[in-house]
Amino acid sequence: LPEYAFIGRSNVGKSSLINMLTERKSLAKTSGRPGKTQLINHFKINENWFLVDLPGYGYARVSKKDKKTFQKYITDYFTQREQLVCAFVLVDIRHSPQKIDMEFMEWLGENQVPFCIIFTKADKLKPGAIERNVNAYLNEMENGLWEEAPSYFITSSSKNMGREELLTYIDGINTDFFQALKN
Numbered sequence: 001l002p003e004y005a006f007i008g009r010s011n012v013g014k015s016s017l018i019n020m021l022t023e024r025k026s027l028a029k030t031s032g033r034p035g036k037t038q039l040i041n042h043f044k045i046n047e048n049w050f051l052v053d054l055p056g057y058g059y060a061r062v063s064k065k066d067k068k069t070f071q072k073y074i075t076d077y078f079t080q081r082e083q084l085v086c087a088f089v090l091v092d093i094r095h096s097p098q099k100i101d102m103e104f105m106e107w108l109g110e111n112q113v114p115f116c117i118i119f120t121k122a123d124k125l126k127p128g129a130i131e132r133n134v135n136a137y138l139n140e141m142e143n144g145l146w147e148e149a150p151s152y153f154i155t156s157s158s159k160n161m162g163r164e165e166l167l168t169y170i171d172g173i174n175t176d177f178f179q180a181l182k183n
């Protein structure tokens with residue numbers, strides 16, 4: 001089955017987002033403690049696709065050796081996984097573009113991994129600030145190596161915001177995926 005990967009810096013709100021999408025509150029463990037998701041977890045959605053929960057990157061408090069192990073996990077997954085259709089890179093909407101996220105997206109681009117950006121924790125900002133921060137991200141990408149900015153979603157897990165848009169988008173690419181298989 002096709003897979004859609006979710007990844008971002010630790011504490012970005014990935015577990016909360018996955019719980020919002022899956023409505024299975026007990027599965028992805030949320031916590032204020034960074035680095036809780038350490039293995040690759042699969043969630044079967046709608047019988048025809050998998051949501052894949054990848055370890056977070058950019059831990060402040062783990063050893064160099066652990067960092068390397070996580071990195072290898074992630075790069076192996078993205079470069080070897082044939083079922084992977086799209087990666088969703090989560091970024092906290094409150095922050096200006098972060099080097100580690102930009103580098104990660106560049107790396108995805110270089111490795112031909114299609115991706116979208118998911119802005120998280122939108123409930124923490126007013127609409128004007130949301131727009132400003134989203135534009136800062138898109139401008140930064142357009143000024144970089146990118147010919148066009150990726151698709152993006154604005155979400156809040158605590159306000160249940162962005163869920164339908166995201167699931168509808170995934171269902172759309174998923175339908176295309178199965179259509180392409182048939183042809």
Ligand code: GDP
Binds near residue numbers: 011030033156158159
């Ligand atoms: P992960 O480490 O990326 O899996 O992040 P978590 O889902 O565990 O969330 C990290 C922290 O951010 C927790 O304290 C969550 O309650 C909080 N959080 C996550 N999503 C949201 C959101 O949409 N809005 C708000 N206000 N807080 C959030």
